[in-house]
Amino acid sequence: MNGISYEGIVSPIALRKAYLCFLGPPGAGKTTLAKALAGKLKGDYFSTSTFLRSLSSQNPKSEESIHIGQAMAVGQNIEMHSIYGKILEAIDALQSDLNVIDGFPRTSEAMRELRRHILESGHLVIFHVFTDVETCRSQFYSKGPDNTEAVFSQRLKAYTELERPMLSSFGASIPIIDIRT
Template identity: 35%
Template structure:
């Protein structure tokens, strides 16, 4: 059975970096996927789906649910390891509902926890605008991404809290402190 951990957080919260480090440290047991990386890889492939995805990402908008859920569920099922860290998903109530339907219908995948890496908007803005990785790191696009993240956040938190699955981690500390806490938490759930 695949054991799934979702990692959510604002743009610039460090969720992807945290998950990458944990997966590297535990490469035999844990695999990490970033929704953003999966979608960017599709864009880089220049496929028709990639072109559609790019038209959303380049404007800081959410990729349509059917494309995102197909990309994510394919990655989960094909994962080379039983423990999967998936960051950047869900980003809307619709995505959460669709993922929940998938999890309820597939007994081979169990969601063990949703980990929220918590940072203030000021810290997120400083980190994102300071890294300038691509077109999604401009002020206007950051503002779009931030509002897309914060609008459904209370509902997403409430949903996972009601299932006793939400774990919040302070993302404004050193990377080592964050990763160590997250790794200990993962070990306690596996």
């Protein structure tokens, strides 16, 4: 994080609510940067993975909770329209004029939903955080014992097959800032 300047990031998006989404491969530093930016700019921080874990623990025997738990355990994206709605409701509940969202959206469908939802009331900026695969792998493993090679490989595959193409297809209509860590 040394050498990254936060000055000027919010000036182009003043006067309306701002939503800054951090996306990228597993272990690239999305969460570290998202939390730092939210803290520095006194914005709200929203972790998609923490929200999904909380959502699945509320009613652990429901089909939705089982689906979330199984998908997260193996590093798969969760592609249920009903969950996108719940994530958007949680994002709406953020109180700040500056909202930092970690890990959402990850698919083109989710991006369309988020864009349609947010652009009515605010600005959307995507921060694409990336680094080389070996650094990602090393950082991913350092996060805990549940982060296995299989989970890393699946999440990297999801990033490569879903998230990167999504970023390319929306780059003309949504500001995307690339950050190499």
